[in-house]
Amino acid sequence: MKKEISAEIMTIGDELLYGQVVDTNSAWLGQELGKTGIRVKQITSISDNPDAICEALTQAISRVDVVLITGGLGPTKDDLTKHTLTRYFNTELQLHQPSLDDVEDIFRKYNRPMLEVNRQQAFLPASCTPVRNVLGTAPGMLFQEQDTVIVSMPGVPFEMKRMVTDTVLPFLQQHFQLPQIMHKVVQTIGIGESFLAEKIADWEDTLPPNLKLAYLPYLAGVRLRLTGFSDNQPVLEAQMQERIDALAALLPDNIFAFGEVTLEEAIGQLLKERNLTISTAESCTGGLVAHKLTSVPGSSAYFTGSVVAYSNDVKKVQLGVSSETLETHGAVSEETVKAMAQGVRRLLKTDIGISTSGIAGPDGGTPEKPVGTIWIAYADAHQTIARKINYNKTRLLNMEYTTLQVLDLVRQSLRRRVEE
Amino acid sequence: MKKEISAEIMTIGDELLYGQVVDTNSAWLGQELGKTGIRVKQITSISDNPDAICEALTQAISRVDVVLITGGLGPTKDDLTKHTLTRYFNTELQLHQPSLDDVEDIFRKYNRPMLEVNRQQAFLPASCTPVRNVLGTAPGMLFQEQDTVIVSMPGVPFEMKRMVTDTVLPFLQQHFQLPQIMHKVVQTIGIGESFLAEKIADWEDTLPPNLKLAYLPYLAGVRLRLTGFSDNQPVLEAQMQERIDALAALLPDNIFAFGEVTLEEAIGQLLKERNLTISTAESCTGGLVAHKLTSVPGSSAYFTGSVVAYSNDVKKVQLGVSSETLETHGAVSEETVKAMAQGVRRLLKTDIGISTSGIAGPDGGTPEKPVGTIWIAYADAHQTIARKINYNKTRLLNMEYTTLQVLDLVRQSLRRRVEE
Incomplete structure (x- = not known):
């Protein structure tokens, strides 16, 4: 060396x-x-x-x-x-x-x-x-x-x-007369830094001395970066790819991309490959999910539009959520968020509809539904899936976290559909 | 000292x-x-x-x-x-x-x-x-x-x-035991750093030595921060307020707030004071205007909802923009953006509707309408106002700049309404 x-x-x-x-x-x-x-x-x-x-x-x-x-x-x-x-x-x-x-x-x-x-x-x-x-x-x-x-x-x-x-x-x-250096990035979501470290401890411990791993945490997961040093570029490339493949096998559910790719870019790629369109019905995220999706160049190929339904009236009139659902279960509920996802899918004629409804704070919480209680849903022609999130940092972070979660729900649902 | x-x-x-x-x-x-x-x-x-x-x-x-x-x-x-x-x-x-x-x-x-x-x-x-x-x-x-x-x-x-x-x-x-220090911030929009400096040069030159001015430029204007040093807090407060009042008189059109207030917070305050509601119809901003408005705690008091109308179909069916308007003038035009603002106002039953339509890039530009050609509009019961923006940095900066401009159009329109 x-x-x-x-x-x-x-x-x-x-x-x-x-x-x-x-x-x-x-x-x-x-x-x-x-x-x-x-x-x-x-x-x-x-x-x-x-x-x-x-x-x-x-x-x-x-x-x-x-x-x-x-x-x-x-x-x-x-x-x-x-x-x-x-x-x-x-x-x-x-x-x-x-x-x-x-x-x-x-x-x-x-x-x-x-x-x-x-x-x-x-x-x-x-x-x-x-x-x-x-x-x-x-x-x-x-x-x-x-x-x-x-x-x-x-x-x-x-x-x-x-x-x-x-x-x-x-x-x-x-x-x-510089030596060769190479980076490979693995993007994960839905697993915290310490759990991830535990899960891949054996893999990490057996890394050769010329490969170094870094954990780069963000709001909803960790970016992993493997850095390799060698004078022989093709050998280094093969050595690193082998390690990355082994890592991928350890994390079947949590990797959304390899390389410098954002979650919204990865979702966009999945939708384009499958020729699917998407729309969003947003309450607590207030347009942030749509903003993330449209921040990707060329997103008009799969993104049609959104309804930000902040008031119950908009949820009812535009998205067709029934008064009964809203009165019985409330705006922040599994039933409402499912009806929102189905409603926007129908309204904007897309293959997929996703939705969010929750209490982003700092006000609006109740003992039964404290700030940070958030529901998200995914609907397509075959299924409607809802998930509950409990996350309470600041208003903006709650919105950003929810956005990442609902985008990841799209990723998981699309993958499941392929596997079935 | x-x-x-x-x-x-x-x-x-x-x-x-x-x-x-x-x-x-x-x-x-x-x-x-x-x-x-x-x-x-x-x-x-x-x-x-x-x-x-x-x-x-x-x-x-x-x-x-x-x-x-x-x-x-x-x-x-x-x-x-x-x-x-x-x-x-x-x-x-x-x-x-x-x-x-x-x-x-x-x-x-x-x-x-x-x-x-x-x-x-x-x-x-x-x-x-x-x-x-x-x-x-x-x-x-x-x-x-x-x-x-x-x-x-x-x-x-x-x-x-x-x-x-x-x-x-x-x-x-x-x-x-830090010395007394006091800051007063004046938020301006729509005036560049060098023009601003020229406009307030006399005012700045006569500042006493215990007051210092800093220019903090951002995407669509400049934050001015006046810092004062003194051991006598009440005297300092009075001295600084006098200078701020003199500054405000020099900039009647460009100040949107005093203190650490964002433009969306200032707009929210204006709407609350006037008991008005607002909705957005967004094409090129893709939900970012709605996101900014809803990032303010308590925004549900004046924000009802939005339609992100990325496809022409959504512009037609949801917002009622006529096929003729879209075909004759195109989606990025004064006519379309006015129809969008009026349409969302009608659809979501709000006092005010605002809209955006433009080419955020990097693709989609034409010789007549290059990337960065953007229209924004404001509509209320009395008037509809449209403005054209030419701004081309990156896709995300174009979106953010447009968002600031359309929010500032609300501020200007509300002020004008009061003055009339």
């Missing part, structure tokens, strides 16, 4: 520390570096402040082989990164003519007058290798110090991404 | 470094600490690795007064934070009975058998002050070392947030 190459990501900007901007650059860089076989050991966000930048840089250089810096290269006065790096690497600014040509091109293209501050952006530290920025006015800078490669880039995501893809990653791949 | 208290945020987890999860906890913590008067100097994300945790912790303790740690407290084997902290602070784990009671309560509530790994979560370092977690099974831990306060919390956002709000911030406020 070759030595593992490690990286640190440094993001610079007070807006990150004050929480005004969520740092999405780091996650993107982490993914891209990971795919190339470089392991990110630390992400550090610091202030637009020379001392903070120098201290963080010294520590990073002592820890890792690659330091990627984003932010602080704009033309305004609070952007100090370039001057700080020039002093840090004990060099001086000099005009870089190709960068000046690029900056002038951009101003010509947008037909705007170029200011002196923009011309200044083409002055770069003499000891750096400039990294071309075809989408903006701030070039990147690549330094080498004590066997560490340091690259400074703008914080604007699309400029930074283009520079990384076009220049930085190809340079790193060649410079470090 | 008292000494400024500084903080560092440490987030632990390989999923952050690999970029599989975007770190949103840090931004939230940065905002909350800022509101309390604590300045975040660094955010550090590191691996689930004892050495990395110890090294980062030592450096953080040397730099700042408060270290907030999230992540690595789950019951599975890759969660190492608790054991590492126990060794770091040279103490040992002991059973904390109140935490065990909490864990047992949670398992009783969900009617699930408790595993040994869950019981282990109630064993905490002897030298820490436990921080109660009412929403999950991993308690937090508060340590004090060299005048620095260190708090370790789970990475699950809603558990962490609740612990910070209920316990950590009140503790820090008392412990450090």
Whole structure:
């Protein structure tokens, strides 16, 4: 095995520390570096402040082989990164003519007058290798110090991404002669982290040292990520696939997809494959199930529409739930939620109807039906299935959890139909 | 003025470094600490690795007064934070009975058998002050070392947030006797950051030194946050209110609320005050407008229901849009979106009906109606108003932007009605 190459990501900007901007650059860089076989050991966000930048840089250089810096290269006065790096690497600014040509091109293209501050952006530290920025006015800078490669880039995501893809990653791949790394993701639902860990403990314990497993829990289940290291890509692929197959056999009920697929995408795929259409009748989820289904591009192929039936009147008039059912059992009941699923299926002429009715809170609970009492149902031409959920976190989380559960009910029902 | 208290945020987890999860906890913590008067100097994300945790912790303790740690407290084997902290602070784990009671309560509530790994979560370092977690099974831990306060919390956002709000911030406020700080937020919509800055430049330039303004842009406008520092709370309150009133006079059309209020909450308030009901007819937003409206507790007082009309059939049969309108003008047109708003208002018997129809992308665009062409409408007993939007980022952002715009159309229409 070759030595593992490690990286640190440094993001610079007070807006990150004050929480005004969520740092999405780091996650993107982490993914891209990971795919190339470089392991990110630390992400550090610091202030637009020379001392903070120098201290963080010294520590990073002592820890890792690659330091990627984003932010602080704009033309305004609070952007100090370039001057700080020039002093840090004990060099001086000099005009870089190709960068000046690029900056002038951009101003010509947008037909705007170029200011002196923009011309200044083409002055770069003499000891750096400039990294071309075809989408903006701030070039990147690549330094080498004590066997560490340091690259400074703008914080604007699309400029930074283009520079990384076009220049930085190809340079790193060649410079470090990188080993192979591979990720496989298994999406599970309906099993908690500790139960899952217990169920697959034997499988996990026998993983070879070059494979690592991570548990990534979310609201209704866990994403499992297997990471493999090897110099032989085809062998690694086969080795990992064998392990994934063995894992799948241990979890026959809980896996809804392999790879980076959302539950709503997986349901959409199932419906498309089976040429089925779906509609929703939503009370407590208030449209969230429809929103999730339609967030998938191309969902109009299987999603027709929805009735959000918040009031009992809409449940009666639109969905045909009988007054008797509502009076005898209440809006939050097995009978009502079944009638809603059947009703919307009939009304919107779809193969499948799904429904939700519950008490999302914080108000509206009773001793018999406390907040978090939720019914969901699935109806098709052959069957109607209802399930009761008890889940009470916040109003929004209750809605999101219910949405995941009713989508999973579709998955389970479709699978059962095939098996029968 | 008292000494400024500084903080560092440490987030632990390989999923952050690999970029599989975007770190949103840090931004939230940065905002909350800022509101309390604590300045975040660094955010550090590191691996689930004892050495990395110890090294980062030592450096953080040397730099700042408060270290907030999230992540690595789950019951599975890759969660190492608790054991590492126990060794770091040279103490040992002991059973904390109140935490065990909490864990047992949670398992009783969900009617699930408790595993040994869950019981282990109630064993905490002897030298820490436990921080109660009412929403999950991993308690937090508060340590004090060299005048620095260190708090370790789970990475699950809603558990962490609740612990910070209920316990950590009140503790820090008392412990450090933080200076008085006050925030007033003004929510604007429909005006970009640079236009807004130009419009209020004179007002901003004359702010006294103890008042600071922050621009917090979001999808359809800017949140303005005025922060005031003073030891005299009543004087500060009066001083800030005077400035806010002056600001409001400069922005008669763009302010939808004062304080931490969402647009859907503001709309809900307007509807409640006027005793009006509302329904939605959604094509391109696919239920998102209904979801936003129903995310507000108590929204059943004014929200009756929705029809998500994704297919033209649903637009015709449910909403009564004529075949002629759909054929002559198309589903994405002023005529269709007006008919949809009127149709849902009639169908669900509400005072107001609102609608959306557009091309959210990535597919479905044509040369005449490219992706991002979106119509929205508002209808009540007196008038029907339609607006065209051109907005094309991603499918989801297009949906969210449209939702904000149609809700703002309600606000503008209601205001105009009152003025007439």
